[in-house]
Every structure is written in C-alpha cells, then in structure tokens.
Amino acid sequence: MLDDMDSPVKQDAQDVLKRKPVQQRKAVSPTPERELKSKIIPNSFLAGTIIASLSLSWPLRWTISGAPVLVYIILLGEAYGHRILPFIPVWTIFATVNLVYAVCSTSWLLYWVFWAFCWPTIFIVSLFQFDAPARLARRTLRKTFLRELHFINDQIAFFDLPALEIDTEVKGLFVIRGVTLSLSTMTLVAHGIEAGIKLADDIELAIQTDKVVVPLFREITVDDVFANVKGGDWEVTFGDVVYGKPEPDDDPSVIVSDTAILRAASVAHKGGVEGLPTEMVKNMTAGELPQEAGDAKSAFSSVKKLTPDEKNAHAKYQELVQHIDNTSAITNAKKTLRKAAQALKDDASDDEGNKKDGRLDLENMDDLRAAICAQIHGQPSIPHPPSKSIRVSTLRKTSHPNVKKFLHRLPFLYRLMLTPICYFHPVKFKSITAAGSGKWFVSLMRQYLFKHYSTSDAEIRRLESRISSWCADANFAVELGPIDSGAYFPLSTNYNIKCHFKMSDVMAYRTLPDAVELQQVVRLAGADAVLTIPTFLFPHHEHIFPGKASDYDIMELEQAIAEAEGTPKELQARKELEKLKKDEASMHISAHASLPAQFHQDLLNFIAAIVKATKVIESDKDFEEAKVLRELKRVSTNASDSDVSSLASVNTTNTDTTQTTLNGKEDKSFKSLLRKVDSGFKEASNKTMVGMRKAGHSTVHAMANDRWIARLVGKVTKKLERAQGEVGYSGEVPIPLGKYRVRHEEETKILP
Template sequence: METPVKNGAPGMTKRKPVAQPPAATTTTTPAPTPTRALSSKVIPNAFLLCTLLGAVSLSWPLRWTISGAPILVYAVLLGESYGHRILPFAPIWSIFTTVNLVYAIFSTSWLLYWVFTTSCWPIIMAVCLYQFDAPGGVARRFLRKTFLRDLHFINDQIAFFDLPALEIDTEVKGLFVVRGVTLSLSTMTLVAHGVEAGIKLSDDIELAIQTDKVVVPLFREIHVDDIYANVKGGDWEVTFGSVAYGQPEPTREDDTFVASDTAILRAASVALDGTYPRRISMVRQMTADKQPSDSEELESAFSTVKKLSPGEEDANKKYQELVKTIYNTSVITNAKRALREAALDEERESKLDLDNENDVRAAICAHIHDSPSIPHPPKKSIRVSTLRKTDYPNVKAFLHRLPFLYRLMLSPLCYFHPVKFKSVTAAGSGKWFVSLMRQYLFKHYAGQDSEIRRLEARISAWCADANFAVELGPIASEASFPINTNYNIQCHFKMSDVLAYRALPEAAELKQVVRLGGADAVLTIPLFLFPHHEHIFPAKSTEFELMEMEEAIKDLAGTPKEMYARKNLEKLKKDEAGMHISAHAHLPAQFHQDLLNFVAAIVKATKVIESDKSFEEAKVLRELKRVSTAASDSDVDSLASVDTANTGNTTESMDSSKTVSSNKGFKDFLKKVDTGFKDASAKTMVGMRKAGASTVSAMANDRWIASLVGKITRKLEKAQGEVGYSGEVPIPLAKYRVRHESQTKMLP
C-alpha cells in the first residue's frame, strides 16, 4: 500500500524550496565555547571589606570571623558572581540567612561554638574546590607532593591502569583482572574498565567471565554492563591444567605480599631452556601464553601501574586514548566487529539480525567461547591467601571479638548498593554436552543396541557443532545483611526476560529455542557461615540427642512431618547446614520445534536404556545364582567325600568301588539337568529381552513421544503463573568448625 500524501493546512500557499549553497562553499561558524558568566563582584568584595573592618574595630565581628561563617558566605557570593556556585536552586539570601542564624544559635555556648567552627572551615574548603579552578589546582599540587605521590588527578578524577591481577589460590583456583579504574571525586563514582575472570570450578570444568564496564556510584547503586560467561569442560576446552582443585595453598612464614612460589605460578613459569613444563599450566593457557610474572614486594607489584599527571596539557587526551584502547582490544568488541562483518558479507549468508540486541548478545557469547579465559593478563599478581594475613595480629584479634561492627558496616553497604545487570549471557559448547551424555547416559549401551546407537547419532548431530547460550534480560538484585543475628543473609534476583539459543559460530546462525516471561530467585545463606560468627554456630548433636530425635520420629509415623523430621535428622548426623534456594520461572513459555524433537529423542533414548539396564540386572542376578549353586554343590561333594573316607575302613573294596561309581553317575545327572536349565533360562531371557525391546520400541516411538511432548509444551505456552523449584544445598560444617577461634566476643 502506498504512503498517503500529507496535505498542508488550508489557506497556505506553497513556497518554492530555497536553493542551498554548494557543499564546497558552505561555511560553518564554530559554536562559542561556554564560559562562566561573570556578574558584578561589588557585593561580595564590599561584604568582605566590611567584615574585615568590623573584625579589626569590634570584638564580636572578630569572633564571628574566626568561626568561618562570613568566609563561607563570601565564598558563596563570589561563586554567584562567577555564575557557578553550590546549591544553585536555593536563593543566595536564604543561604546567607541560614548560615548566620545557625551561628547565632551555636554562639550561645562555647562548646557549640567550637563544633560550628570545626565544621565550617572544611565546608569552606569543599565549596572553594567546587566553585573555583585555582583552589583545585593548588589542592592537586599539594596532594601530589604529599599524600598521593603515585596517583594523580585528572581534573576531578583519579585514573590508573595495568593493575596487578588478583590470584585466587584457596579451594577455588583462578585469576581476577581489572584493566583500568577511574574514580571521580566530584560525583563519587568508581568505574572499572575491562573486567575479566577465570575460575576453575572442578577438575574438568572452568568458568570464564568478561564484561567491559562496571559503574559504582558510591552509596547509590551498582551498574554492570553486559556480562558474558562461558562454561568450558572436557579435555579440549579446559585450560586450567593439572592445578590441584579443592586444596588451599600452604601458608609459609617467608611469603611476600605478591605471589612468588605458588602452585599456579610454578605451573605457569617457563623452564630455564625456554620450554614449558610437561604438565599443563593453568595460568599460561588461560592467558594465551601471557602469564603474569612474580614480584618480590608490594612496590614492585605496582611499579607498572600507569599514572596520569594533571599537570600535562594532554593528560585528558592520554586518558581517553587508554580507555579507548581497552575497549577496542576487548574480545567483546572484536566479536561484535566480526559478527557485523559476517552479517554484511554476502558470501557467508549470515542469518543474524543485528537490530535484535538479544540475538546479538547470544551470538557474541557463542563467538568468544573459544577465546582464552583471561585474554589480557597483567604482569603482576597478588594472592588472596596473602591478603588474609596481617602484620598486626592484635588488631585482628580485637576485630574478631567485635562481629557486630562487621554487620553494622555491611548492612548499610548492601542497602545502598543494589546491583543492576544490563544482561547476563552464559554459553556452553554442544561438543561438551555430547561427551557428558556419552559418559553418563549412553555409556556402553550404544554398542549393544542399534536403536540407542541411532538415537545417539541423532542427538550428537544436533549438539556437536553448536554452542548453547542462556540469556537473562535486565536483572535487578539486592542483598540484605541483617544486624540482628536472628535473621539470615538473603539475596533477591529478578529477571525480566529469559531466553535460550542454539548458535553455530562458524555460520553465524542463531535460533531461539526457549523464551520465558521472566524469572525470580531468592538465595538464603545462614548468617553463622559469615567469618567471626562462631558464637552463633550450631552445636554438634550428641548421640543422646540423635536417639531422642529418632524416638520422636516414631511418634510422627504416618504424618506429613515424618519425612521432614527424618531429613533434619540426616543433616544433623552428617553435620551439615543448608543454603536455601527458591527459583520461579514466569509463564507462558515458547519452544522451538527443534528443541521439542531433541527432547523427544532424549526421552526415547532413556526408555530404551532402561529396558537394557533391566536386562543386564536380570543377567547379573542369574550369574550370582549360578555361582551360589556351584558353591553349594562343591560343599555337598566335600561332605560326601568325607563320609566315604570315614566308611571306607569298614567296607570291602568292591562295595567302595560301587559307591564311587554311583556317586559319579549321580553328579553327571545333576550337571546335565543344571546345564539344560541354564540354557533354557538364557534362551528365555534373551527372548524376553527381545520382546521387551520390541514392545518399548513400539510404544515409545518418535510419533508418540513427540505428541506427548507437544501436548505439554502447548499447555505451557498458554498457561499463566509460575513454575519453580525450592530446595537446599548441603554445606558440610566440619571445615568451618576447624577454623573457629576461642576468643570471647565483646559485641556479639
């Protein structure tokens, strides 16, 4: 349909378009640079002159001047004359009246007078730094020569780059890298540029997390840019090597602040002849052969940190270049560039929609899956185990006796810093999924049954060449850290959108297989697991208490509370605590047909494997029965031989020979009967197995399973409400009891 013609207003004559001058002759007038509007400075200077004359001639103006009230008013008036003052929304005379009224009240007491004086002069300094450039320059030069010799201001910002990495060398191994940090003093905002983390979760699983920016407006909230997490598993993906998992680094007295001889760094070190050790190095591989080097002391660790001096005219330009370099070299930016080029390349026929942000995020996460876990490792690293130590054990013991101070500090920090994630996308490779299914699902059954072999090939064809990504839309999260020990730590998460994708990185092809209306989760952590809270740790149950609980459970037999009581009893016997997790998915849900076919194949493979497993169990039981029968026959033979030997002395030789021959004939007869029975049982079981397999194959065919799965998904696509899971993650308490310290608490 053609676009309708828009008619002009009635009564208006059409005007000819004015000819534009040629592009070559067009001149643009540069916009004037905005400057501070100067107004009359007679009023503030006259006020200052009158104040000085009054302080010289009279006594009460001198006391007034010493308090700082007229100086504060003069600074505000001078800022008003320059057109740049604090509290621009408040009238100037209201500020003048308020300051002097407060002084008049506080001047009635000598104590209140000095409280006002000690508070007024720092306010004057802050006002001058905010309103005038000259005091700011003086302050920067003073701080550069005294307190901040290694860090310098860029206008009102402190910026430094190439920070040492944080090496996690506890039960979990890994590296945490921040490529640059900027702190704005005027807005009290901290910005982290280029955050990268690589963590070893188990012996064959690692997690790589990357994001470009994290903005922390202090005491307001935390904004996190798009997060891309990749779960890597299998020998072909895991790059952490043979570093011991679940074993913290041993502590030594000669340990320096910066890592020098840990297992991770030893694996990452280069041999004297320039070759790497034979065993796989975690840090070397996860950083693409750019592992951080060791340092002997703290000063050498921060010697490579880049500082920017505000005295240089090009300091701001240099800062912008460094920040731009971080984002240009990010793997996320490179993935965006590669996907954009693939989408514009006509030969590759990319099916990615660049206008859909959700699809682009999933494609980026799948694209960077094969990149190193730490693409930009720094040259230095600091260990977590070293940060736990302190050179002042008395101070540590004193703070250990005041756990109330920790709660009093963390409670407002959690309250004033809710975390908002732009998105979180996690991806895993289909090749790893296939290996897990072969290891835990198909096992050896594929070599015994052609139907299972066909299903395995069908599932592998859909998974092997693809990566699967789960994307969580904007996430709002908050944590509550209680001051009262009667409550637990709670973390709330709310996700506005949940999507799952199947991506082909090489072909730049993407399919959305699942989409939900959102999700929410609540994580509850016991407060006694927080350090320095041994005084509220649950006591270990004695044998008498456990016996009392068992007797109480007998009284609850047949009631719904019986299972709950038994579960608590098992937790007490194992000395475990529970971290409660409650998650809900918001319906309706959407499913792609390819996913439904995949689920149908998995269901059918499970049914066929169950039939094969039941046949194997029956076969094992039959073998055990045969062995037990053979053992009983051997016992009867031994008893018969003993009896024959005992009676051989009283019988004649001819009678003995007759007895032996009769026993041998009886044994042969029993063997023939047993062999026939076994052969008949084996044939019967094989026939039953074939018949059962045929029956299962007939019942659990693709059409029947697809119809069943389709009915369930159609109901989920129309249903309203939530479907969720609630359970507990067991946490063993033995290792926490070992760390308990015996000091009594002053403020529990």
C-alpha cells in the same frame, strides 16, 4: 491596491531591521548589571564579617569556626555560576549553616566538632567550585602523594593493576584493567573486568564485562556480562593448575609474579590474543621495564603513570581508556560478527532467505549478545592477563594480629557496615549471557548417559548420532534480560542474609559456527529468585554457630520420627536427622519462571530423541542387571552344592553308622531344598528376563515414532505457551560445617 497592500509589509520589514541593533543592546546591557549585583552580595558579606570580627568578640569566634567562610565561598560560587548543591537555594544553606553553629556554640565540645567539620568542607567546596584551587591541588598531588596514579581534572585513574589471585577453595584470577574515581560525582568506574575461575579439574568459568559503574551510596550498574562455562582439556585455560591444593606460601611479598595460574594465563594469552602495541607500551612505561614490587608500600610501583603536564594528561587518559575498549574481547567479537554478517548479507539473494536461514540480525540486541558470547567462548578465560597478582591468602595476613583480634570481638560492626552498603547499592545488570559448547555436552552424554550401550545396540547408536549431530557443532547460550538485584544484610542475628534477583526476560539460543547463524529455542516471560544464606556462615560469627548434634539429640529426633510415622512431618524429620548426622547446614534457593513460554520445534525434536534414548537404555540396563544377578546366583549355588558334598563325605568317614545315616538324610534333604530354590530362581529369572526383554522391545516400538513423541511433547509446550502464572522450584544446597568449625576463634565477643 497592490501597492497599498505591499507598502505596510515593506515598512514592517524596515522597522524590524532598524530595531535589531536596539534589541541586541537591550540583551547585552542587563548582563553586566546582574554580574555586578551578584558580586556585590558576597563582597558585602565579606566586608561586613571582617569589620564585625575586628570590632566585636562574638563575630571573631564565629569567624574562627569557619561558618562565615563557608557561606562566603558558596555565595562566590553562585556569582560565578558554578555552585555546589545547585538544587538547594543559597539562603537555605546560609540559614542551615548558621543555625547549626548557633546550636554548637552553646558547648565548647560541639564548637570544636563543628570547626573540625566545617574547614574540610570549605576545602572540598573550593576544589569543586573554582579552577585555580583545583589546578593547584592536582599539581601538588602529582608531585607528592599521587606520583604513581593518573590525576585528570577531578578524576583519579589507575591502570595496569595487579590481578587478584584466588587461592582459597577454588583457583582463579580476577583482573581489572583500569579504574577511574570521580571526586566531584563520587563515582567509581571499572574498565575491562575479566575473571577466570577453575571450578573442577576439567570445568572452568570465564566472565567478562567492559564496564562497571558504581555511584557511591546510590547503586551499582553493570554492563553486559558474558560468562562461558568451559569443559574438557581442549577448552580450559587453567588445565595444568593443581586444583584443591594450595601453593607454597614461602614468598613474603605482597605482589607475586611467577605463580602457576599466571603462567597458565600467560601461555594461553600468547596463543590466542594479541598483546599491547609496542608504541603504546613504550609510551606508558617511558621505555623502561616495570620494577618488581616487594612489599605493601611499593605495591603499586608498576602502575602506569601519565605525564604531569596538564594539557597532555587528559589526552593520555582518553588514549588509555580507548585502548582498553579497542582491545576488549567483546569489542573484537562485535567487529568480527558485523563483518561476517555483512559478508553473508552480500552473498544472499534476498532478505526473506536470510530470515528463513536464521541469520544474525545485528539490529536485535538479544541475538547479538548471544552471538557475542558464543564467539568469545573459544578464547582464553583471561584475554589480558597481567604480569603480577596479589593473593587472597596474602591479604588475609596483612591485618595486625591485635587489630584483627579486636575486630573479631566486634561482629556487630561488620553488620553495621554491610547493612547500609547493601541497602544503598542495589545492583543492576544490563544483561547476563552464559554459553557452553555442544562438543562438551556430547562428551558428557557419552560419559554418563550412553556409556557402552551404543556399542551393543544399533538403536542407541542411531540416537547417539542424531543427538550428537545437533549438539557437536553448535554452542548453547542462555541470556537473562535486564536484572535488578539487591541484598538484605540484617543487623540482628535472628534473621538470615537474603539476595533477591528479578529478570525481565529469559532466552536460550543455539548458535552455529562463527555465531553468524543462530536460533532462539526457548523464551520465557521472566524469572525471579531468592537466595537465603545463614547468618552464622559469615566470618566472625562463631557465637551463633549451631552446636554439633549429640547422641541425645539424635535419639530425641528419632523418637519424634517414630511418633510422626505416616505423616508428612516424618519425611521432614528424617531429612533433618540426616543433616544432623552429616553435620550440615543448608542454603535455601527459591526460583520461579514466569509463563507463558515459547519453544522451538528443533528443541522439541531433541527432547524427543533424549526421551527415546533414555527409555531404550533403561530397558537394556534392566536386562543386563537381571542377567548379572542370575549369573551370580548360579555361581553361588554351585559353590554351596560342592561345599555340602565335601562336608557330607568327611562326616561319613569320621562318625558311626547311625550318625552317618542321620547326616546323610539331613544332607539329602538340604541339597534337595537348594535344588528347588535354584530351579525356582532359574525359572523366575528366565521369566523376568523374557518379560524385561519384551517390555524393552515394547518400549522401543512404542517410542519408535519420533513424530509421535514430538507431538506428545508439543501438547505440553502448547499449554505452556498459553498458560499464565509461574512455575517454581525450591530446594536446599547442603553446606558441610566441619571446615568452618576448624577455623573458629575462641575470643569472647564485646558486641555480638
């Protein structure tokens, strides 16, 4: 039986082994048949078109238009298995192209429009579908038009670009280390974006991100963005650059190389960040120094170029992109954090101790981003400054006056261009993390909060030390999770420009030195914001600019305020009156935070210390103000008494007895009145002083228990942790209109 049971199995196995070559022959045989059939279709169509064109008149006109050539190219691409628009059936394309030709052939004008559109399409389709035309085009472009660029496969790449120097209302540099444009997918990729903007004399904003991908007419995707707000002379990079004062514009060159902000960025770069490797520089520059660019025609003369050899082009491109990634400040911060976290992990005794100590978890991307932002805070605002830049003020002058005047008279064209751009390019941020140093926060609190009070009050001194110890050695980071944003630019001037932001997560961190230890102190369920900008602030829209308020307009509004007295409309009208007098417009901001919210206990203790310090300083401030007011009143009263006495003696010597008696009575009565006023004010001042001192001490004693304050704050936060809904803020940012009125041009509008 065993033999009988085993025998079929053996026979089946032998049969399977015998069938294997038969199956291989069957699998291989249909392939040439399918290739033969697919090649017959385009070749038959080509032969039929040639014969018809030679024998008849209308097929010749059809051939000249390019319609059959386009269909043949698409059929041939289908045969080779690499066709443009593969998701559309080939016969649908065939019918659509010929139907459009049939309509256009009824008019000579439409016929030539079809011809002008069809032949460039044939060229683009050939480049996409076939390797031979693509190689020929790349080789030709490298030798002619694109000598200074990188042309790899279907990609055009730029490296070592000059920076954009912002020299308008603020000072700054905008750097893009590399740009790649893919022609097949119509996608623009920017590598290594760095921006440093000087907002005030001692405030600076540094922004960095590794990659920005722009699929044209689809969306914009931004990688993790890290922003650092720097303050104080020890943090800023552009501290020596003059703020609010334009530099001399006597250089006619488009690209400049010796400006104040470039020098400041270069000095900071040499002190904090390593430059390019010597071997890499030699390879990219062919051992020669870059030449200076003098005009717009040679603007990209210093751009690094690759060898025209097709085999080495792709390898060199990958080498440059990899170099940008390896030298990125963000990448280096990740490496440093991994090494530090691994060292602490090796020294730790157990995993539970790591969690209690708040050690960095490399698997948690939210914590890692906050640590990276704190790690790069001490680096220069522009880690890789280029040697050249293009000024914004120079770009404003490049337009020809007549062209600029013509475009100025057609503001509708700007709106017609920006409306689809905003619609088809929603911006998606992977995350945005902003950080600031606690040392700068401490200096601001000493300057604006504690002032001189800590030298005269031991309690304030203790609170200042407690607050400083929590802030001074740490950095604070706010992280916004994935963000979806979009802008609405209206065609009609009756509507305003609106920008919408939606954040799925909001977190705040406190990071300790080296950013290896951190605490999440705040977390919200999300947030959203709407920014509304008046359309008339957009350039070339002077025709809808609000006129300056006249005296009659102000008088009319004051009358409306008087009529609305005692109603909510009164406050709105008063605010509108203040804006008219100052000649201001406003940008409206509306923001909402989604609940519930979570708060760390250390943050609650910090808030309790701030509340206590504010109350103590407020009581001391009221006491000082009462003391100064009393002293001023005493000095003014003594001066009045001396003046009255001298005046009475002069009148006594120069008048008769009757008048002297009369003046003496008036003088005595006047002095007695002043004495009563002075004594009453002294009594009131003493009572006020004593009352304020008692109130101050009562406030201090009431707030002395920090745990009680923490519990009071904790009750509010506990409710926020369980609450559902949103907490919002809506306000306006004033915008002075005077500087915009100066720039107005008086040409009439053709299409307003």
